[in-house]
Amino acid sequence: MPSNMELRRISATPSPATGVRTAPTVAKMIDTTTCIGCKACEVACQEWNDLFNADIALEAPSEFGSYQTMPDLTANFWNLIRFNEHVEKRPDGSEKFHWLMAKDQCMHCEDPGCLKACPAPGAIVQYTNGVVDFQQEHCIGCEYCVTGCPFDIPRLSKKTKKVYKCTLCTDRLAYGLEPACIKACPTGCLQFGTKEHLVQIANARVEQLKHNGYEKAAIYDPPGVGGTGVIYVLGLGDQPELYGLPNDPHVPWTVSVWKHALKPIGSLLMIGALLGTIIHYVRYGRNEAPGMRKVDREEV
Amino acid sequence: MAVSRREFLKISTAGGVGIVAFGFDLAPAYAVVRELKIERTTETRSICPYCAVSCGVIIHTLGDKSKNVTGTTVVHVEGDPDHPVNRGTLCPKGITLKHDIVNNTRLTKPMYRASGSDHWEEKSWDWMIDTIAQRMKKTRDDTFIEKNAAGQTVNQCPGMAIVGGCTDNNEVNYLLVKWLRSLGVLYTDNQARL
């Protein structure tokens, strides 16, 4: 196991993860203001991970009315550019037309909802560099992660009954290469590096945008999930939903309560019930009908 | 044997426990990162054939060029990080070049359609070259104009047109222009004009 890919968290495993080495948290920056929607990242991902399958591709219904490749991510299509024609009402009353393009893929959250919801031990892991990865050989196909994910990213494959998502090219990272989509991005709107370095670049870009007609430009790094391994620079920073991004994503409280409250209390109750029977038995013994005592039983 | 209820109970609980014991605890094998698929491939530098940015690409082929590795074994195409223009990036067409090289609809056999026929026939290369050369010679000889109406030597062969070459390299284009001009062909063009 290459060193920087040690584990920081493992799904449904009470024992702590093995990662003791510290690795810088890597991240991907998506500058939607310089994305030209060319879809090189979509097919670079398919090409590197050998995901393309002609017959499945034909099944995917074409998303009509826009240049978007397909309506949603699938198990064979791990990142998708979402196109949105939006007319912005400027403060001075004029209208400015925007053709918003945003790359949608796993956000590699700092506190992944999928990993928290996953019941299968070892199916979802988080490496010490922050990348969240699915281990299909442990996945039992229960799709809890789909509910746990605040961004609705994991997809179950009909064929293998396992879930798949962007892995930020862990195999390339393990060998010191950058993810395939980021290397391919023609305009450099995708950048790879350590999180804090990318946050600096994103901040600088946001400052520049503020002077170029995007007053509300902002970085999208939602604290609700402890910050994400994928940060966006949004031109219309106050309306992330225009880019298909949830406004304030966080690990659903239902999942946290379910995992942190319900499960332990449930287990306690069950063990309690077991103890209850033993105590009752010791305390009260058996409730035998008068005629059935041992002496009576001989003749039955 | 008549199993009294006590025995029945013992067997079932013991069995149950047995199951648990029998179900040995498969500790989850820790995360295994996928093998890097281009670790052992042979890398060759080439240029993407599509637009005129001419991005540098690295084409990975399986095998170490030993003799018995034949056939198109391109496994992956990636941008050439050293190329000053694309610096490793590629557009969607470039990044999927493998599908252009290894493609089940690539033409692999010379095909001939006879005059008036409704289907292709497979022919040998030699037959094709002979027949094409004869057609070209016949058309050149039939339509060749040595002197025009005003008596000027023009050496034109208007009956033939040779077009093409924008996806061909310079050297082939040079051979083509040298050949077609020596045949006297004037009807020539390529995508540069379209």
Place this chain on the structure above:
Amino acid sequence: MSQEVMTQSQLATLAREKEDLAVDGLIVRHTAAVRLTHWLVAIFFFLSLFTGFVIFTPFFAGWASVFGGGPMVRTLHPWFALGFTIAILYLYRYWKMKMKKEAGDEEWKDNFGPYIRYESELQNVGKYNAGQKIYFWAVFWGAIAFLASGIVMWFPTVFPYFLRTISYWLHEITFVAFVIGIIYHIYMSTTAMPGTFRAMTRGTVTKDWAKWHHPRWYREVTGEKK
């Protein structure tokens, strides 16, 4: 044929068809069909329980290999649960009428403390006391809850998001309740109340057992007056 001559096998055949009749010192409590259904419910319940436990907590992750690995557990669990639900419906068909609220139930419930301390001598206890009725209806409605939330969890992407979260909770709470319920159910029907288990295996109980535990039912069956 007189009652004495009846052999054990004849008794068993008799117990297969009819209930609530005294036969040579024993009273038939459950017909074969009821018993079979009960055990079907039990088997499916435990299969669902064990496969469910694997998904519920990593402590039982080891059991997954008993059922052929994690994915197989996830695949089998819904089908076992479906079997459980169908068997429950049959059980419901048998006992729906018998589990109605009766006169003695209120009194039994008030007397619950002494009952578990084996000090109650209530006379007005029918074939099924209030606790059993409550337990039956709890199991029935629990099965419905399991089915509803189970279907949503089986095909989560088909259902809206909030429905999924509710189902996970409902399934979990019902599961905990069921486990508690089954522990006491087994405890009481085997060790705590000797002579009970045979009702579900052979279908008959001794007269003493009936008189002690279900006096009114005993009087109705045997016709004796106390």
Place this chain on the structure above:
Amino acid sequence: MTNNWVDIKNADVILVMGGNPAENHPCGFKWAIEAKKTRNAKLICVDPRFNRTAAVSDQFVQIRSGTDIAFLAGVMNYMLTNNRIHKEYVANYTNAPFLIKEGLLLPGDNDGLFSGFDPQKRAYDKSTWAYEMGTDNFVKVDMTLEDPRCVFQLMKKHYSRYTAEMVASICGCSKEDFLKAAEMISSTYAPEKAGTIMYALGWTHHSSAVQNIRAAASMQLLLGNVGRPGGGVNALRGHSNIQGATDMNQTHTLPGYLKMPKPEWQSLKEFIDATTPKKLRPNSMNYWENTDKFMVSMLKAFWGSAATTENDFAYSWLPKMDRDYSWVYIYDGAYNGIVKGVFSFGMNPVGNGPHSKKMVQALSRLDWLVVAENFETETASFWKAPKEYDPPAAAQIKTEVFMLPAANFAEKDGVFTNSSRWLQWKWKVVDPPGDAKADQEIIGRLVLKLRELYNKEGGKLPDPVVKMAWNYSNPVSPNLEEVAKEVNGKVLEDFTDEKTKVDYKKGQQVPGYAVLRADGKTLSGNWLHSGYYTEAGNLAMRRNPVDDSGGLGAYHNWAFNWPANRRIMYNRASADLNGKPWDPKRPGIWWNGEKWVGDVPDYKPDYKPEEMIGPFIMNPEGVGKLYAVEMNEGPFPEHYEPYETPVDNPLHPKVSSNPVTKLFKTKMDVYGTRDKFPIVCTTFRLTEHFHYWTKHEAILNQLQQEFFVEIPEELAKEKGIKHGDRVKVSSARGSVEGKAMVTKRIRPLKVAGQTVWQIGFPIHWGYAGKSVGPLANTLTPTALDPNSSTPEYKAFLVSLDKA
């Protein structure tokens, strides 16, 4: 391109017009984004549609397709009236001070026509356009630019009609948008600022295509942007080796842009005298005076030892060009029975069009058609084209079709020349599949077989065919490195160069075109590329990624840049009169006291600045041309409507379209009028597909599933069309059906007081390939630009209805 891809990052203002680099040259467009990010450069996109380039641009102006000249002329008028021009550059580096003879009439005073128009011949007699020559046989100039007959004043008068209101009325954009764009574009008039233009087929696919480029070049000259880092006029070529193919083979030029001989030039001397331009100014380098050296070297390369001084270096064997033989004329010739056979190497006439139905008819009348291809294209299977292209019944089509499987880019080596003239070698990766063969082998086998037939049976003028120089070590499949050596040029006999006194031995590779000779002692296939395979080896193979120009993106040691590894053309103009760069932070070349240094000078290295030699060494004037006599429809660009136009030309309604547009007269050549076809239509390309080629690849068909028609929301509402409905778009020549994509990205345009609708559709589909759709060029007209004969694909009239 005058500059190169990486140099775009040095620009302060980037005008993207007549092109869509974000979709069609994404990896090159990174440098425009880099300019935006690092220099805070302004990106302006002017296009009939809000495309993906507009999505990341600072300003987008929507104009009617075919009105680019009006927009550019308006910007130039804005610059001239507000004196936002680079005075010193214009006065010394352009032909602004040149005087024009009496008698020239401008369209403003001559109702839309320049002087000398002959309506019958539909051509101009250009005698009234000539420069005024002085007694010393040089053009008279007025350096004060005041003389009413100097180019500068004529230009001012000519563009004065393009006021902001007129531009808004012609283009359909708002006056404010136009003025904001004009202000931003013209901001690079300041000497220390530089702006560039990125354009492509959006400008060249029109009936006044070359004038579009003339207008852009004039604007850049007035702004002093040509020849400087971050400046220039950058054509984004379409194919990976379209620049190389252009250099090698054009209908009207021999390799290296040498003119094709005409019948009236019977001898080599007559050819040389006619095609070698005379110096028009004393300080003009006029590099084309070396035409004889280049021509003789080429003839020696073509016919080797058979080309001797006695037989005029076999000049007579070259066919003489007496009319236009370009693309559309080929298939018009086939249609009319002149052309009997077509040999197509990797081209797709039925797809490329124009007027695909006429293409199918033309090919059906051929005797034979040879297609060397990677995939079975629409052209190869024209004889089984679907019925909507009205092909004759297969039995009636007598054309014999030979489909040869050819190798693709990865299955052969050789040089690709990119858009910025970099000659880059690529190595062979794998063998061609099945029996496919490399193109050089296909040509080699045919050359040898034809030679054999002519030797055996004789025939018309066998000599040029038999004696063509084909002395490669493997004549069947010539080794491309040997061909490269021939293209670069080599020494045939020992000689000593008169100027440099250097001795050259027989067999030696020529170091550059300066050494080529007119006495037959050197040969060179293409003088322009000379220098890329010298004694130092194949420079196209060089892969040194270090940028040696201090971050300006020249990369002199990466591959070879024709001419002579010069990375920015006309770079003398990047320095002022005494050799100091206009902008010290972005120097092109500068005078260091003894010679010019920096980029490879587009100049004689030891010309002293005080000699004031003109920076545009290829022009006989020695300076950039704001006034060009060579154009067929006028020395200045004038706005003419597309041939199929929705409105009369607001400037001069009587002469609405380009009066010298080349048209065709077969019964299939019909042109639509606005009554039956009210909507303006344009074709465009997508980033996910490449022409008619990538529809053979399923993974790219997945990204763009099928043919669609982009329709403005308001027009769709008017016609009751919703997303996904099937619509039918028809022009005078045919119709296509496809899904409607109703979008906000195309708005209705107010043109000359009336609403004009625009729609468009992509070209990437056809009846062959894994994703099938209609051929876009079923609709395009056979109306050609008079100078370049490029068809008008981008502006024609259609009608739109639900299918």
